Amino acid sequence: MAKQNIEKDPPKGDIKFSLTLSEEQKRAKELILQKPFNFLIGQAGSGKTLLAVQIALDMLFKRKVNKIVITRPTVSTEDNGFLPGSEKEKMEPWLVPIKSNIRKVYNKPEILTKLEENESLELVSLTHFRGRTFEDCVCIVDEFQNLTKAQLQMCVGRLGKNATMIFTGDAHQIDLKFKNDSAIHDISKLDKSEWVNKIILHDNHRHESLNEILRLLNEY
Numbered sequence: 417m418a419k420q421n422i423e424k425d426p427p428k429g430d431i432k433f434s435l436t437l438s439e440e441q442k443r444a445k446e447l448i449l450q451k452p453f454n455f456l457i458g459q460a461g462s463g464k465t466l467l468a469v470q471i472a473l474d475m476l477f478k479r480k481v482n483k484i485v486i487t488r489p490t491v492s493t494e495d496n497g498f499l500p501g502s503e504k505e506k507m508e509p510w511l512v513p514i515k516s517n518i519r520k521v522y523n524k525p526e527i528l529t530k531l532e533e534n535e536s537l538e539l540v541s542l543t544h545f546r547g548r549t550f551e552d553c554v555c556i557v558d559e560f561q562n563l564t565k566a567q568l569q570m571c572v573g574r575l576g577k578n579a580t581m582i583f584t585g586d587a588h589q590i591d592l593k594f595k596n597d598s599a600i601h602d603i604s605k606l607d608k609s610e611w612v613n614k615i616i617l618h619d620n621h622r623h624e625s626l627n628e629i630l631r632l633l634n635e636y
Contacts, residue, residue: 433470435521441467444615448582451613452575455560455603456584458617461626464584465514465558467617469521471582472554476536481578483553484531486514487540487571489562491591511539514558542567551576561585561600562592568599588634 437445441463448454448471456464472484488511518528518537531537557563557571560583575581590598606612620627 433473433521435466435470437467437470438463438619438621440617440619441470444617445471447613447615448580451611452580453572453606453609453611454580454582454613454615455606456582456615456617457586457600457603459586459588459620459627459630461620461622462586462617463619463621464586464617465517465556466521466621468556468558468582468584469514469517471580472556473518473522475554475580476531481553481580482536483550484537485540485550485553485555486511486538486558487542487545487556488514488558489542489560489567491562508539514556515539542571545574546570548574549576550574550579550581552578553580555579555581557581557583559585559589561587561590561598563599564592564597565599565602568602588630 444456444467448456456468458464472481475481476484519525522528528537532539555571555575560568560571562585563571571583572581585600587598587600590600592598603614607614
């Protein structure tokens with residue numbers, strides 16, 4: 417019986433992703449590749465996190481960066497202090513959705529595991545962002561609508577040379593106790609900066625009823 421040939425090493429150059437980008441996502445990707453700070457905003461199902469992951473993996477496999485760093489706010493348990501285990505183990509429950517999106521974009525578990533093992537794919541607690549500088553990487557901050565302004569400033573200050581930061585968020589999914597504290601309300605202040613993209617995604621990549629249902633719910 418012939419042995420199954422299982423890929424374990426990250427590929428180089430152009431690869432075939434499991435996800436095919438829509439025209440809207442392709443246009444957004446072109447913009448993101450041009451600037452260091454990018455805010456992807458869209459309602460649930462708009463494909464913002466999938467797009468961020470596809471861009472990050474594409475840049476990594478083409479050797480444009482050396483690493484992908486992923487974080488997200490945990491809102492009420494920011495310090496993760498009461499959870500047992502390592503930083504990675506503490507963050508695991510919060511990063512299940514984005515790890516699911518990674519598999520949707522590139523469904524090769526062995527390679528994704530290898531990327532984590534050699535720290536080319538790093539899942540970082542927001543608490544441990546402070547004091548670090550991320551160079552030669554793509555940094556994804558998921559669910560950034562749950563960042564405060566101070567946390568947003570801290571994240572922005574971590575970006576080093578040859579790095580791209582992608583924030584993904586939705587103003588209708590703010591989980592902070594005081595919704596006005598959300599950093600998503602401060603993004604308009606950055607419109608005049610030549611270093612920043614604010615990109616709004618409108619397409620729905622989930623059930624066809626979603627746009628109508630969310631629109632009705634958001635009216636109240």
